[in-house]
Amino acid sequence: MSPQPVAQCTLSLSLPRVARGALLFSAIALLAACASSPQRRQPTYKTSHSALADLPPRAPSAASAGEANDILFRAIGLVGTPYRWGGNTPAGGFDCSGLIDYIYRTAAGIRLPRTSHDMAAMDARKVRKMTQLASGDLVFFDIGGAISHVGVYVGKGRFVHAPNSGGTVRLDDIDGPYWGDHFAYGRRVLD
Incomplete structure (x- = not known):
């Protein structure tokens, strides 16, 4: 009879030790992970300084300055929203044109074409130079020989857009290495 109780006793003593050992190992592993260098998330905006950042802010016109301000706040508020091809709501995500239409429709009551x-191709004043852009202007990019991307200029060399699948709505420098090379022109919808 004595071998059986001893075996049970040894087993019952070893389970708490195993559990304590596993718990201790988990705690050490967690602390080691916290002490290691953090994983860098891709920023929602570029950290470089746009050459246009020192230009004075421009509004499209005195009459539309309030609408431009509403558009800027709406655009900035959507930074971080997931990209989704064909998307046109904050809950469902945005593609580039869906984002711009949503911003203008909800902030200024202006319905824009879908693509x-x-x-x-809208009948709105064309702005050919980045230095002449005003807050609230639509900005277009020629990628692959045709206009295939749009954003909204917020001023100081920055624009908000929904750039790609797997990404989010973000704020970027319009004159950065990629976007500056593909900038086609702006359209002033608010005049």
């Missing part, structure tokens, strides 16, 4: 190509 970046159709937005670029």
Whole structure:
């Protein structure tokens, strides 16, 4: 009879030791992970300084300055929203033209065409130079020989857009290495 109780006793003593050992190992592993260098998340905006940042802010016109301000606040508020091809709501995500239409429709009551190509063809003043852009202007990019991307200029060399699948709505420098090379022109919808 004595071997059986001893075996049970040894087993019952070893389980708490195993559990304590596993718990101790988990705690050490967690602390080691916290002490290691953190994983860098991709920023929602570029950290470089735009050459346009020192230009004075421009509003499209005195009459539309309030609408431009509403558009800027709405655009900035959507930074971080997930990208989704064909998306046009904050809950469902945005593609580039869906984002711009949503911003203008909800902030200024202006309904825009559905695609970046159709937005670029609108009857609105064309702004050819980045230095002449005003807050609230639509900005268009020629990628692959045709207008295929749109954002909204917020001023100081920055624009808000929904750039790609797997990403989020973000704020970027319009004159950065990629976007500066593909900038086609702006459209002033608010005049």
